Amino acid sequence: MKKNLALLSMGAVLFACQPGEKASKSQISEESLKDHIEVLSSDDFQGRKPFTEGEIKTVNYLVDQFKSYGLEPGNGDSYTQEVPLVELTAMPSETMTIEGNGQKVELSVLDDFVAYTERVVEKTSLDASELVFAGYGVVAPEYGWNDYEGLDVKGKTVVVLVNDPGFASGDSTFFKGETMTYYGRWTYKYEEAARQGAAGCLIIHETVPAGYPWLVVRNSWSGASLYLDQSGDNYQPNVLGWITRDAAIKIFEASGKDMKNYAEMSRSAEFKPFSLEMNASVTVQNEIKKDQSQNVIAKITGTERPDEYVIYSAHWDHLGIGQEIDGDSIYNGAHDNASGTATMLGIAEAMTNMSKKPKRTVVFLGVTAEEQGLLGSKHYAQNPIYAPAQSVANINMDGITAWGPMKDLTVVGYGQSELEDIAEEVATKQGRYILADPDPGKGYFFRSDHFQFAKVGIPALYASGGYEHMTKGVGYVDSLNQVYLTSQYHRPQDEYNPNYWTFDGMALDGVLLMEVGLKVANSEDWPEWKEGSEFKAIRENSMN
Template sequence: MRGLLLGTALTVVPAAAALAQQAAITAEELTEHVKVLASDEFEGRKPGTPGEQKSLDYITGQFRALGLEPAVGDSYLQRVPLVEVTGLSQSPLTVKGPGGEKSYDFFTQMITVSRRPEPEQALTDSEVVFVGYGIVAPEYGWNDYAGLDVRGKTVVVLVNDPGFATQDPSLFNGNAMTWYGRWPYKYEEAERQGAAGVLIVHETRAAGYPWAVVTNSWRVPKLDLVPPDGGRSRPTIQGWVQQDVAREMFSLAGQDFDALAKAAAQRGFKPVPLKLTASAAVTNKVRTFDSYNIIGKLTGSKRPDEVVLISAHWDHLGRGPAMDGDDIYNGAMDNATGVAGLIELAEAFAKGERPERTIAFLSYTAEEQGLLGSEYYAKNPVFPPARTVGGFNMDMLNPFGPMRDIVVTGAGKSELEDRLARWAEGNNKIVKPEPFPERGLYYRSDHFPLAKIGVPMMFAGSGVDSIEHGEEWGRAQYNEFTRLRYHTPHDEWVPGMDLTGAVDDLRMVYDLSRDLANGTDWPSWYKGSEFRAVREKSLKEGR
């Protein structure tokens, strides 16, 4: 039984000293950090803006005051080279077929960008192919590109994966989105296949967010890690189209979009060359600059070369298109709450007895741009992966008060979940399945790049079952946040933000990370996890 595997290693009821340190984590202090980080003065904390420097100064100042040691030589800052591509103009997306010609407008009907760091990029009469979900997954026996050469062509792909479309639990991961359902994977696979263009069809339920999130995220300057080949291997144009636009495009080719989308979710689907051509062009302004991850540590008292990670990204979207006269995307819940929690955890550990293993506190840059800071760290780790025991990531802490339940995002992956199950048992909490597994949240935050290099990482926190108001109310709050505030200027601190539930989550992370830092065991990925093999290889080579 998984829940009993590590029972002897886990202190279910914290010792008196730990309880005292838990008590140092308060909603009042969390609120003060959130109010600062999400203030208009920080301008939305976008990398490469004055808001970045304010964020770096604030977080490093807090780390320094708490007595955390710099982890990057004598600095708290890990340099992350980035390139910014700002779209200066976008032509309409023009599609031609047997049924005529249509042009679609930027922002309202489609979004097209180029992530090639060059001033001008264009597709001209590029052949269009529908490749279903755009997935190549040998372990699932699935290849949407089988027998197809898409070099020079534009591929149209569906968001999410066939498991969500069919709700078949035996297909991919059923209702729960896999990595293959996420938009970054779609673009990466199209790049591997040599496509000149790639358009993802947006549908709110399948994506897990409305069209406004796409437009707010993609019509602002985009950041990327500096590409080693200058970006020449990337698609010339990539973007999104509204589902109704896709229907009309397919009708120009004499095809039924809904029928093909249904067929694409079945095994044996073959890509469909559409009798269409697509044209689009963008002009860009390009600049390169350095951003920074922030890393502080408390060196372990007995096994300092063994490291436990606690992380939360500091960045948000900066300034963007105005909504109701406000153009600052403050990012209070996403992720000023997580950074505030990171500072509070650092304080709790700094004021307590030094743990036996080193604890590192990481605040990553450019998460909102595609997990760039954590991706860079994973490729350039300050602490060797083979000496990194595991860790905990925090992104968007609960602002709706105490909950009865705890949710593990992407459950069923590692033995860290055994520890959580026993902690919950001793703390009157219930571990429940994800309420929104179709949103693919496991692949949307900074634990994921660390998992890809084998480090067991947990992303867990409050569920939706409000102690005061019930589960229906809690679910409604999260749905309303996603619909109205997520990635908009309305994600800002308000007096009614109740961080007492976030305190519960932080005390959980404190207990679990403290136990891991004072232990001698090394949590593993479960058998069947996609990350187990790379971990075993890393440990073997590292030791």
């Protein structure tokens, strides 16, 4: 039985670094971080979208950096892992028509709805498909909840709410209250609709429970999208999509149903799904392109336990060239996620410069297609180079703040794993404090690559500073966060800005995450999932 790290003294010598192993801020060069971000987020890299010239340049850059540091190839004699993807460029009809009850509602593409398909076909459609309101679209036996109970949706289209029933309920024991569960993620909604055999699934967008505005939906679900190429995979609905709240209200009003309190209705234990007695019609045409993308992987072989692995991850991709906004069409992705990729490179370089190498093998994994649904990490988790049972921990970097040093270390998914206890020890030494994600309702724990590691049982840490500036306080950071979320996130405006970007805070976070990795890599013990984590049983089963 593995030792429980939570029972160990925070000052235990178990994790003490040997001479030459301890990280210091000077070991992660702020100038190198700046250089990496300037290169990766430059127009020359075209927004780093898979299947483009931008991918080729990015992969070559990462491989060249790893080689220059002296890192070993991480996949046999190769620095890459092929990820088979299919690119579907969805072209939905200009309108979605909703008819029934003597009423007709016409929705406009992009303004009122987005629609696509994950079926690898040139054309698919909903043809007068009956609309069924299925609340949150959740089947959760552990909560005694089934929004599909008694319902046959084969050939029908389900209309569901974003997030889960616990959100805005005011009850922290109902699901997880304001903290989103996996049942609240849009990916789950589509997965469950597919399991139910639905012909279509439309998610009602609302900014607060979704965690992002409609513009993000519009940008992310228009044009070309990537999926893992898994021939013979399970059933997929004909059409998947989102509709705005205003569009949903138009449909509800046309249906003649009493839907004024549709969210509250859906949170009731008495809720039962029902037909809206309206039919939806829309067509989606696809351009299909199959190709290989690349995860980039390198390692430092452990000196004593080389067959046990600590995995750092960061996604290298962004959205490429897309819809023009304010005269710019290159989605550079400086914060998302040139910052995380640069930090991973900084840690890799610093570790190779240490005189004493870690006892466990340390792996550096740059994954592809995170923006298209965590696809690179999903492929790695399904086709691991290093077995999950031998993988001790994952430390993920996605969006490392470049606005200066932070007092906080915000842990997304706080309470999940013992890695956060190790991170707290390091943060305390830096004069910082641990902060649980202040906005857990947005489900950030399910929105980056660490989640794919968690799904196969590997304890994962996703943490960085981003709440309280060391000298400028909370308000300063909040103002920059609001600017980023409202005018830069998933837009061409996510660019390196020398007017207020600094790299001392990024280096500080890099050192912290490096220290956490070193403590785990030089220990004989294995961090575990905490009681109540949905991933604990997966880990225990994989270790038996």
